Amino acid sequence: MGERLIGRRQSLKYLGMLAGTVAGREFLAAWLPKSAAARELDALRRASYHAASNQPNERPYTPLFFEKDELSAVEALTELIIPTDESPGAKEAQVARYIDFIVSAAAEFNPSLQHQWTEGLQLLDRLSREKYRSSFHEISARDKEKLLEEMSLPEHDAGQTHPGYEFYRLVKEMTVEGFYTSRVGLIDVLGYKGLSALGEFPGCTHPEHQT
Amino acid sequence: MVGSGAAGGIAAYVLTIKGLKVLCLEAGRMLEPAHDFFTHKFPYEWPYRGEGKPGQYGKLPQGMEWKIKEWTDHLYTIPAEDPYALAPGSKFTWTRLRAVGGRTNLWGRGCDRFGPLDFKPKSLQDGWGEDWPIGYEDVEPYYERVEQLIGVSGSSEGVYNTPSGKRLLPAFNPRCGEMLIRKGAAKLGIKVMPKPLAVLSRLYDGRPPCHYCGACNWGCDVGARYSSLDVLIPQLRRRKNFELRTNAAVHTILMDRSTGKARGVTYIDTRNGLEYEAYGKAVVLAASLVESIRILMNSRNRDYPSGLANTSGTLGHYLMEHVAFNSIEGFFPELAGRPTTNDDGPGESCLYIPRYNYGHKDQKKYLRGWRLDFYTGCGMSPGPGASLPGFGSAYKKKIKELYPAAVQMGGYGEGLPFFWNYVEIDPGGLRDRFGIPQVRFHTTSEYDHAFAIRDEMYGQMEEILKASGAEIFPYKKQSPYPLGSVTHEAGGCRMGNDPRTSVLDEWNRCHDTKNVLVVDAGCFVSHPEKQITHTIMALAYRASDHLAEEFRRGDA
Incomplete structure (x- = not known):
C-alpha cells in the first residue's frame, strides 16, 4: 500500500472527525472550497459503503428464519x-x-x-x-x-x-x-444528499419558481 | 418546580433569575446530547433500519406507528412498558418523554403566537365555548421575551390574527415545491408565509446556527434549535439558587391543614423506588398537563376528596387537541425527473399557510379555522412513488422520477373543548412502574365539528395543490386522529375568572390553593389552529414573573 493511499485515508478520517463537530464543520466550511468539502464527504460516505458491502470471498449466508x-x-x-x-x-x-x-x-x-x-x-x-x-x-x-x-x-x-x-x-x-x-x-x-452539514441552505434558486 | 420541559424550563429560568430559590424536580434523567442524540445516523446504521423490531413500539389506536424510532427509543416512554388506561371506546395518544428538557428535546419547533381572536373565541368569534380571562395584549410582551430568549427565525408579515415578532432572526430559504405552493395559493388569494421556527438561522446568543442536516426530530447535536436542556438548564446550573434533582417523579402535593396552602411535594426516586419529600413556599406544576393533573388528583385527601384544586369539578375536563388527520400526497410534474437536491433545510418546512377563513358562512357545520402545512423535496424516504401500483424496472424508475417532485399537505383545525373529553385516575387501580396511580383517558376526537372541518380542509388542500400544479394521488378520508396524536394536547385545568367553572386563575394559580400553579398547557381555554408550545412558554413566563413579584412583595 503506497504512502499516498495512506495519506488519503488519513485525511478522510480527519475530515470525518471534523465533520462530526460544530467547530469542525465551521472550520471545514471556511477552509475548504464548498464543492471540495462536499466531494470529500461524499467520497468518505462511498468509501465506507464499499468497505461494508463489497467484501470479496464472503461466506455463504445462513438464513435466520427462512428455509x-x-x-x-x-x-x-x-x-x-x-x-x-x-x-x-x-x-x-x-x-x-x-x-x-x-x-x-x-x-x-x-x-x-x-x-x-x-x-x-x-x-x-x-x-x-x-x-x-x-x-x-x-x-x-x-x-x-x-x-x-x-x-x-x-x-x-x-x-x-x-x-x-x-x-x-x-x-x-x-x-x-x-x-x-x-x-x-x-x-x-435515489441519490439522497442530505443528513449532512452545510454552511448555508440556498433553498430554491430557480428563477422560474419564484413569483 | 415540577418538570423541566417547555413550561418548566422557562418557569425555572424566570424564577431563578428573579432571585428565588428554585428546586426543579425532573422525573427523567439528565441527557448528554453527545451521547443521547443520534442526529446524524442513517437508517441503515441501525439494526432494524430505525424502526425497531416489528411491533416493538406498539401501534397507535389508528394503526399508525408511534413517533418512537431507534434514534429515540431510549428517550420516549414506550407505552407497552408503562401503560396508561383507556375507557371503553376511548382513544388517546400520550407521548411521554421523561428527561431533562422533556419534549423540547424532540419537538416540532413551530413558534406561532396566538392572535387576539384566539383568546376571545366566544365574544369575538362565534359565541361558542369560553373566553380566556386574559387577552393577546396581556401575553404579547411575554411572547416577545420568549422569542428573544430561545431564538426564533421567521418574518413579520402582518397577517390578520396571526401576529409575529418584530425582531425575529432571518427566515429560512424555501425549497422549490414550497415556492410552487406559494404561487398556487396566491392565485386563490391565500397567503403563504415563513413558518416561525425555534431554529437559529444565524449565530445567536453563543449558539451555533442550523447546519441543515434536517434531523431535528432525533435531537439536535449542537443545540441550534431551542430546547430547555441545551439553552436554559446549563445557565441555571451555574447559579447557586437553582438545584436540579433528576429521577424524581413527583407523586403528591403536601398540604398544610392549618393554612390551606401547599407546603411541598412527595416524590419517588426512580432509581431506588423510595419516597422523599421536598418543601417550598410555592409549588409550580409544569409536568405536561396529563402529569400535572395526575399529581393534583393523586393529592386528594380528606380535605380534598375529589383531588386538589377541584372544587369546580372541572379538573381533568375540557381536554383538547388539534383536529388532525392523514395528509394528502401528490407530486409536481414540473419537478419530476430533476436531479436530486439536498432539500433537508432547517428540518421543518420553511413556509406554511396561516388561517385565512375568518368570518366564514358555515358556522352551523364547523367553527373557526385551520392552518395548512406542506412538505416537499428530496427526503429520506422514497416519496409518493412507492405507493404506485406495479413492480419491476418501470416501477423503480417511476419512484426515482417522482422522488424530487414529492409534495404532502396536511393541517390542523381548531379543536373544541368539551366537558366529556376528560382524564381521571384509573378506577381500575392501574399504577405506573413506580407504583403511582396511573390515569385513564375518556376521550374521543370523533365529534361533528371535527368531521366537518376535516372535510372542509380536504377540499381546500386539494384546491391549493391543484392551483400549484400538483397532481394528487388517490387518498382515503380518515377519521380525525385521537386526541394527543399531534402531541398538542391542552386543557384539563383551564383558567378562568369563575372558580366554579375553572381550575386556575389568570395567573395560573389554582383558585383553591393560590400557592399551587399549573404553568403547562393544562391552563388552555381554547385550542386554535396554531401550534401551542410558544403560548405554553409565554404563559409560563408570565405566571412565573407574577409569582416572583408576589414573593418580592411578600404576598406569596
Missing part, C-alpha cells in the same frame, strides 16, 4: 420488484437478507408477521405448482414474473381479486422499505 428454498424464493421476489438495471437493485442491497432478519426478529412482539410469510410462501408454491407444476423457486424467471404479475392485478383494477394479492403487497411493502432504507437504495439509487 434455504424459501430464501431463494424471497430473493427472486425482491429482485423482481426492484430489479438490477442501470442502477443497483434489491440484489445488491441484499433485501432478502433484510427481510429474513426482520421476520426473524418479529418473534418477540409480532409473531403473526412470521405466519404471514410462512403461509404466503406456501401459497406461492401452491399457485406455482397449479400453474407450472413445480414450486416457485424452481420455475423459470419468466414464469416467476408472470405469476407475480397475476398476483398484482388488483393493484391496477380494484374489481379484480387474486388469492396471492395480500402476500404480494406484503412482499412489495417490505422490499420497498428494505431497499430504500439501505445505503444502496437511499444513496446510490
